Amino acid sequence: MASKLTGGDLQIITRIAVFRGLKPETVAHMIAPATAVNVRAREPIVRQDEPATAFFIVIDGWVKLFRSNLAGDEAVIEIMTKGGSFAEAAALTGSRYLATAEAVSEARVARIPADHLVRCIRHNPDISISMIASICQHMHFLVQRVEQLKAQSGVQRLAEFLVSLALNQQGACALVLPYDKTLIAGELGLTPESLSRAFAKLRCIGVSVDASQVAVRDVGRLRKLAADGRSAVRGTLQVVR
Numbered sequence: 001m002a003s004k005l006t007g008g009d010l011q012i013i014t015r016i017a018v019f020r021g022l023k024p025e026t027v028a029h030m031i032a033p034a035t036a037v038n039v040r041a042r043e044p045i046v047r048q049d050e051p052a053t054a055f056f057i058v059i060d061g062w063v064k065l066f067r068s069n070l071a072g073d074e075a076v077i078e079i080m081t082k083g084g085s086f087a088e089a090a091a092l093t094g095s096r097y098l099a100t101a102e103a104v105s106e107a108r109v110a111r112i113p114a115d116h117l118v119r120c121i122r123h124n125p126d127i128s129i130s131m132i133a134s135i136c137q138h139m140h141f142l143v144q145r146v147e148q149l150k151a152q153s154g155v156q157r158l159a160e161f162l163v164s165l166a167l168n169q170q171g172a173c174a175l176v177l178p179y180d181k182t183l184i185a186g187e188l189g190l191t192p193e194s195l196s197r198a199f200a201k202l203r204c205i206g207v208s209v210d211a212s213q214v215a216v217r218d219v220g221r222l223r224k225l226a227a228d229g230r231s232a233v234r235g236t237l238q239v240v241r
Helices: 007-013 024-030 088-093 114-123 126-151 154-165 181-187 192-205 219-227 230-239
Strands: 035-039 044-046 054-060 063-068 074-080 100-103 107-113 173-176 207-210 213-216
Touching: 007 054, 007 107, 024 114, 024 126, 044 054, 054 088, 054 114, 074 126, 074 181, 088 114, 088 126, 107 114, 114 126, 126 154, 154 173, 154 192, 154 213, 154 219, 181 192, 192 207, 192 219
Parallel strands: none
Antiparallel strands: 035 107, 044 100, 054 107, 063 074, 063 100, 173 213, 207 213
8 A cells, every 4th residue: 555755764765876966856856756655575566577657665674576487487686675776777768577576574665656757857867867877786786696696606605695694794693584595595596405505514614593593603704705716615614524
């Protein structure tokens, strides 16, 4: 159900990359017709191949972007949380959504109509420059994800994921997995079984997991493992056994 944006919503929305460098009054005009939508876990926000009628900003919760093939298999593209935005390019071009967006948990998203966005750009071309820069930045992120999938082993991908959740740069830390392990596996390009094996391999360098609770003995060591070459990682895991 759609509702008006709150002051807290606006604080998050106005800081996203799409609006970076724009004057406050320009941003205010762009988001004037925006509404907030509350969605339940596993509820779709947009569906792959539907006409793009808006672009979205995650205000709270987690949202999964994925594509499905004819057999119904899912390929997770990205999982985003507060401050993430999606469907900008589709909204700008008036094309179709390239992926399905689905709430992982209860979530709140802002919806900005595509037709209003296009009118704003025609009135103020500086908006298009800001949006193109944001889209390019997101493309760079996706290229890095592809490189990660190609160049890193499953253990390294899991190590990097855990490091991204850690509040400490060094030393020990405890963290909570933000969503279920099946979804984490999909995000990392692994099967659930491969993810379990990767967690088991990390035990030898001080990573233990109990349901969604993870204890890391040394974040710095985990970060180094993620950055090393595959052969070095194999050597590290064999030496510490």
